[in-house]
Amino acid sequence: MTRVTTFTASPDTLLPTELNNIQDDAEELLEQRHILHEFSSSGINTTQDRYVGLPNQNHTITASVAEVLFANCWFWYDPAQWKTSLLPVRKPRLMLRAVYHRGSTTAGTSISVGLRRIQNAGGSTAAGLPRVTDSVTFTALTFSPSDASGTVKTTTAFDMSGEIAGPYAVRLIVTGTHSGLSWNLQGQVLAWTQE
Amino acid sequence: MARTKTFANSGSLLPADLNLMDTDVEDILTQWRPYHRAGAMMITHQDYTNKFTYFASTTTGGVVFTDKIVIPGLFGPSGVFRIDPNDFAGRKRRCRIAVSYINNSTAHPNHIMSFGLYPVTYGTAGGADSIPTIVTTSAMGGSTARLVAPVANGVGRVTSGEFPLPQKGDYMFGVMVTGPNENGNINVNIELETRAASS
Numbered sequence: 535m536t537r538v539t540t541f542t543a544s545p546d547t548l549l550p551t552e553l554n555n556i557q558d559d560a561e562e563l564l565e566q567r568h569i570l571h572e573f574s575s576s577g578i579n580t581t582q583d584r585y586v587g588l589p590n591q592n593h594t595i596t597a598s599v600a601e602v603l604f605a606n607c608w609f610w611y612d613p614a615q616w617k618t619s620l621l622p623v624r625k626p627r628l629m630l631r632a633v634y635h636r637g638s639t640t641a642g643t644s645i646s647v648g649l650r651r652i653q654n655a656g657g658s659t660a661a662g663l664p665r666v667t668d669s670v671t672f673t674a675l676t677f678s679p680s681d682a683s684g685t686v687k688t689t690t691a692f693d694m695s696g697e698i699a700g701p702y703a704v705r706l707i708v709t710g711t712h713s714g715l716s717w718n719l720q721g722q723v724l725a726w727t728q729e
Numbered sequence: 730m731a732r733t734k735t736f737a738n739s740g741s742l743l744p745a746d747l748n749l750m751d752t753d754v755e756d757i758l759t760q761w762r763p764y765h766r767a768g769a770m771m772i773t774h775q776d777y778t779n780k781f782t783y784f785a786s787t788t789t790g791g792v793v794f795t796d797k798i799v800i801p802g803l804f805g806p807s808g809v810f811r812i813d814p815n816d817f818a819g820r821k822r823r824c825r826i827a828v829s830y831i832n833n834s835t836a837h838p839n840h841i842m843s844f845g846l847y848p849v850t851y852g853t854a855g856g857a858d859s860i861p862t863i864v865t866t867s868a869m870g871g872s873t874a875r876l877v878a879p880v881a882n883g884v885g886r887v888t889s890g891e892f893p894l895p896q897k898g899d900y901m902f903g904v905m906v907t908g909p910n911e912n913g914n915i916n917v918n919i920e921l922e923t924r925a926a927s928s
Contacts, residue, residue, distance in 0.1 A: 550736035557732040557750060563757045570763065606768045610829035610886055610918055618756040620733055620749055656882045658833040660912040663770065664882075666831060701831060701884060 564624055564727040571609040571723040573704050578716040582708040585666075586647075595705070608652060608666070609723070612699035616727045624727045626694040630704065632675055632721030633686045640680040643710030647719060648674025649692070652703045668705070670697070679715050691728065758925035761825065765810050767902050768918040771842075782904055808901045809849050809863065814894050820925040822894035826874045826902075831916045832883040839878070840908035844919055845889070846872040849899040865903065869895055879915060894923065 541548060573586040583595045587606035616626035630649050651670035658665050675687045704723060733749045736742060771782075814822070828844045845868025852862030871892030879885075902919045 548742075550738055550742075553736045553742070553746075553750070554732060557734075557753070560750070560754045560757055561732070563754075568762060606766075606918070608831070608916075608918070609766070610827070610920070612886075615761055618753060620753050620756070654831055654882045654884045656834055658835075658914075660835050661914065662833055663914050664831045664833040664916050699886070701829065 564618065567629070567724040567726040569722050570611060570628070570725045571702075571704065572721070573706075574718070574720040575706050576716075576718040577708060577712070579712050579714065580708065581710065581712070582706060584706050585650075585652075585703040586706045587704075608701045608703040610700070611694070611697075611702045611725070613694045613697050614699065616725060617695070618727065623695075624729050627691045627726050627728050628672075628694050628702075629691050629724045630672075630675060630689045630721060631686065631724065632677075632719055633684065634677045634681050635683045635718045636679065636681070637714075637716035639714035639716070642679040642712035642715040643708070644679070645677040645717065645719065646674045646707045647677075647721065648672055648705055648707075649689070649723060650703050650705050651697065652701050666701070666703075669700075674705075674707075677717075677719070679712070679717070755927070758820065759927055761827075761922040761924050764824075764921045764923045766918060766920045767808055768916070771904070771906075771915045771917055782906075809899045810901065811898075812895050812900055813897045815897070817894065817923075822923050823891045823926050824872070824894055824921060824923050825891050826872050826889040827886060827920045827922055828874045828876060828888070829886040829918045829920075830876060830879060830883065832879045832881065833914045834881050835911060835913040836881040836883075837879050837908065837911045837913040837915070840876075840906060840911060840913065841878070842876040842904050842906050842915075843868070844874045844876070844902065844904045844917075845869065846895070846921060847901050847903040848895070849901055863901075865901065868903065868905075869900075876915075876917075879913070 541552075572588060574588060575582070575584060575586045585593055585595065585607040587608075593607050611628070613626040618624050628649065630647070632647055634645070649672040650668045652666045653669040655665040655667040672692050673689055675689055677685065677687065702723075704721070706719065733753055734741075734746050736746075824846075826844055826846055847865040847868055850864045852864050869892060872889050874887045874889040876887050902921075904917075904919075
């Protein structure tokens with residue numbers, strides 16, 4: 535066990551700096567980011583609209599209503615699990631980060647990837663698969679086809695303190711013509727707590 | 730940097746300040762944090778009386794249920810993951826299983842789904858070209874999260890009680906389902922979460 539300082543009965547050993555260091559240590563713990571969700575998707579000359587998870591766990595969305603075929607396309611998030619009880623209030627945060635790779639062609643329209651809260655859309659047939667749709671949309675990342683391979687983009691830190699517990703997902707949208715464009719996108723949803 | 734109080738040489742240190750700092754650290758240590766996750770589509774529109782399945786971490790599509798808690802052949806993603814208490818310094822750790830789900834439009838009034846953390850051992854391979862076998866017996870005590878009779882279009886989360894961090898070894902998530910064919914298909918995410926025990 536490594537302490538900032540081990541205090542003894544001698545009052546001379548207690549310095550304001552040491553108490554501040556203890557609090558800074560606690561804050562560091564809160565601000566460490568955890569990976570809540572990972573996703574990867576790729577395309578060649580394709581338009582896409584998918585909830586994305588780990589490789590081969592994407593699912594195409596039709597008219598904003600999807601059949602949920604693969605569980606890892608979504609994840610559960612409860613902001614209450616990322617709060618502390620004391621002042622100053624630290625807010626539960628989520629952030630989306632993705633890296634873009636492409637082939638030599640740079641034609642086509644942008645590639646958008648964003649965090650969504652999803653909800654049950656109902657309407658599945660008996661013995662059919664559950665269907666979901668977007669509930670809340672957060673600001674997305676946008677990659678231009680001409681972005682260099684290895685370009686990393688990050689959203690701002692979303693303040694999730696006003697959000698509710700529930701299923702969340704990452705939605706990838708590629709529209710328009712992509713003549714010869716091949717691309718790959720990999721990313722993460724990160725969770726932490728910060729003032 | 731958010732401190733409960735920034736101290737200076739002002740004589741402002743009170744017992745309450747130290748108590749607040751201690752509470753703050755306690756909050757941080759005892760929050761549930763994700764450790765491992767898997768998920769799958771559970772196709773339950775068949776007779777699943779006492780059927781078992783496990784969850785590979787990269788399962789695509791539906792999972793396959795078996796009559797017994799023995800995985801006969803391991804070919805592809807196994808869903809097995811390592812737990813080692815040495816990864817956690819300091820206080821004893823607590824664990825729980827959390828299962829989130831999205832159901833289709835059919836209720837499951839007679840289904841009980843018991844998700845749990847299953848210790849794994851490795852079977853002996855057979856002859857040439859045989860597929861390796863993994864074996865599990867029963868869920869760890871206290872690790873069962875029960876999803877009882879999910880409603881039509883249900884979305885939610887159930888958790889197990891708290892149980893101690895298991896001993897070093899390999900584990901996987903599994904579920905035992907009881908109940909008849911109910912035309913229900915349910916999509917699940919299973920998580921092992923951990924936190925420090927309250928002091």
